[in-house]
Each structure stands twice: as C-alpha cells, then as structure tokens.
Amino acid sequence: MAKLVLLHKADSIYDDEPDSVYDFPRVYLKAAQDAVGDWVVYYEPVKAGPRGYFAVAKLERIIERPGTEGRYLALIAPGSYLPFDTEVPRLLNGRPLEQALTAPDGSARRGGLVQQAVRHLPDADFARIVDMGLPEDLEHQEARRYTIHPETLAEDAAVFQRPVIERLSRRPYRDVAFRRKVREAYGYRCALSGLQLRNGGGRPEVQAAHIRPVEKQGSDSVRNGLALSGTLHWMFDRGLISVAEDGETILVSRNKVPGEVVDRLLRPGGKL
Known part of the structure; x- marks a missing residue:
C-alpha cells in the first residue's frame, strides 16, 4: 500500500x-x-x-x-x-x-x-x-474555545499523542472536526430557523447534523452537514423535518408537526 x-x-x-x-x-x-x-x-x-x-x-x-x-x-x-x-x-x-x-x-x-x-x-x-x-489537540482546542477566563484554570494536562491513522478513525475526533467546519460554513446560524444565538460566554447555540447519517454511510464532508439549533436537530433526526432534493426547500411532516410550531421555528418561505 x-x-x-x-x-x-x-x-x-x-x-x-x-x-x-x-x-x-x-x-x-x-x-x-x-x-x-x-x-x-x-x-x-x-x-x-x-x-x-x-x-x-x-x-x-x-x-x-x-x-x-x-x-x-x-x-x-x-x-x-x-x-x-x-x-x-x-x-x-x-x-x-x-x-x-x-x-x-x-x-x-x-x-x-x-x-x-x-x-x-x-x-x-x-x-x-x-x-x-487536523491537529492532535483539536478536541482540546474546541473544549477550551469559549472558556471565559482561561488564565484562572489549572495548567492543562498534556494531550495524549495518538498515531495519525488512529486519530483519523476515532469517531469523537471526527465529530469535533465535522462540527467545527459545518458551524463555520453556516456562520454559526441555524439553517432552518435562520437564528444566530450565542450564550453569555460567546458559545454558539447551534449544532452540526449529518444529512445522511454516519451509520448509513454518510460522510463528514461539509456538504453532508447542516447547522441546526438543538430543538430542530432533534426534529431533523426523527424525520419530522428534512430537506428536499433541491438542497434548499424545507420539508415538514405536517401530520406530526403543528402549524404553529412551523410558524415559530422555521424560516418564512420554507427555504434554508
């Protein structure tokens, strides 16, 4: 090889x-x-x-x-x-x-x-x-990214040095890398609601969802990702909302999601 x-x-x-x-x-x-x-x-x-x-x-x-x-x-x-x-x-x-x-x-x-x-x-x-x-300490970087007062924390423990191939195969590491790229690509804004929310420490309240799940051979590319708020991520994973083949139209399971929920949570016009 x-x-x-x-x-x-x-x-x-x-x-x-x-x-x-x-x-x-x-x-x-x-x-x-x-x-x-x-x-x-x-x-x-x-x-x-x-x-x-x-x-x-x-x-x-x-x-x-x-x-x-x-x-x-x-x-x-x-x-x-x-x-x-x-x-x-x-x-x-x-x-x-x-x-x-x-x-x-x-x-x-x-x-x-x-x-x-x-x-x-x-x-x-x-x-x-x-x-x-893809630095070895990427998970550590993400964990510390929005720490308000890092100078008050105890000295960090050394990052365990994993072989490169092991790192590339670890799901937790890949999840962090995927999340960082997807959230950045969407400007830390929920693709379905259009809202860009941050907590008091500046941490974005948006998650990264796989459009095609990893367990169904979905990739960790940005094109297979959506930045979603927690509630909409939960609904997306359960098939209550999804995205049409055109890549921009929001689909809603109308028999399961009340109209008032759609009006409150999703962007007007029904587009990403």
Whole structure:
C-alpha cells in the first residue's frame, strides 16, 4: 500500500466528488492501485484556488468508469473523508511540504511531478500535512474555545499523542472536526430557523447534523452537514423535518408537526 496526493479542482472536467469518488485517466492507474486500502490527501492546484491541501480520505477500491474508455474511478471508503480544520498551504516558509517537490536548495520544483494529478506521498510527509490540517489537540482546542477566563484554570494536562491513522478513525475526533467546519460554513446560524444565538460566554447555540447519517454511510464532508439549533436537530433526526432534493426547500411532516410550531421555528418561505 502507499499514500497519495490527489489533485482536485471544483471545475474539473473529471467527475469527482471528494467524499465518494475520484475520476482519473489510465496513466495514473498503477499509482492508484498501489494506494488501495491506504489514505490519500486532497490538494487544490494553484490555478484552481488558494486552498492547498484540504482534506484526507481512505481509498477503498478502483473500478473502470462505466462507458468511458481509459478512465477509472477511485472509490472512497464510506465514512473516511474528513476536511482539514485548517487548510494547509502549499509552501511553508518557501519550502514545499512534500519531499518529492523540493529542489536540492530547498526551493519548490517546477513542472513535472508538481503537475501530476496523482502522486505518491511518503508516510512522513502525510503525517506532517495531516498534523497541520487536523491537529492532535483539536478536541482540546474546541473544549477550551469559549472558556471565559482561561488564565484562572489549572495548567492543562498534556494531550495524549495518538498515531495519525488512529486519530483519523476515532469517531469523537471526527465529530469535533465535522462540527467545527459545518458551524463555520453556516456562520454559526441555524439553517432552518435562520437564528444566530450565542450564550453569555460567546458559545454558539447551534449544532452540526449529518444529512445522511454516519451509520448509513454518510460522510463528514461539509456538504453532508447542516447547522441546526438543538430543538430542530432533534426534529431533523426523527424525520419530522428534512430537506428536499433541491438542497434548499424545507420539508415538514405536517401530520406530526403543528402549524404553529412551523410558524415559530422555521424560516418564512420554507427555504434554508
């Protein structure tokens, strides 16, 4: 097995959905086959945008793309995709984060391997990139994020250093990473009510819900998330409210949810 970097841009001619499938030509087939059962890091090329390295996932298997000669699909293991909490820059102090992209003088190489859509990634480079994008102490950071008087607390205990792969597989860690990204994406505002509430310490009173549940192979990508207040999250999980296929219309189980509740809790117009 081997780890990979996969280049992805939103307007690509390839049929990519980073949390589920990666479309690529035959020239990269051998490299992709090497990585089956191992992890990949997603990278946005310079001309596509500013993100650099932005997510991690596990490659499950490779299949031929139906109806397209010479194209293949790398299928992502369900539940493995995780966006970075902080997008990792392409260069750090002018030096690439990948050994293979670094010239002898420490500067960035140009052309060649840099432009390949699929390239091998040594374990050490993988760990370094993931540590920058998904820090070991992310759960601790979130727990302390809205502490009013941190200076009055006792000295923090050292964070237990878990191996990178173990961290990426832990549900509590993934839940924190998912929650941070989804709430940020919605501006800490409930998508169904439109309300942005915070308690006295500044903590946002909004939660992160999976549209497709994790237990039904829903991913931890932001596109599979909704920021919801506690009550609406409870109703959403029980099927009392949901979102239509258009991704914006709020659906309500009218035989179970009284009209006055709809009027009080949901945005006028019935749209996210």
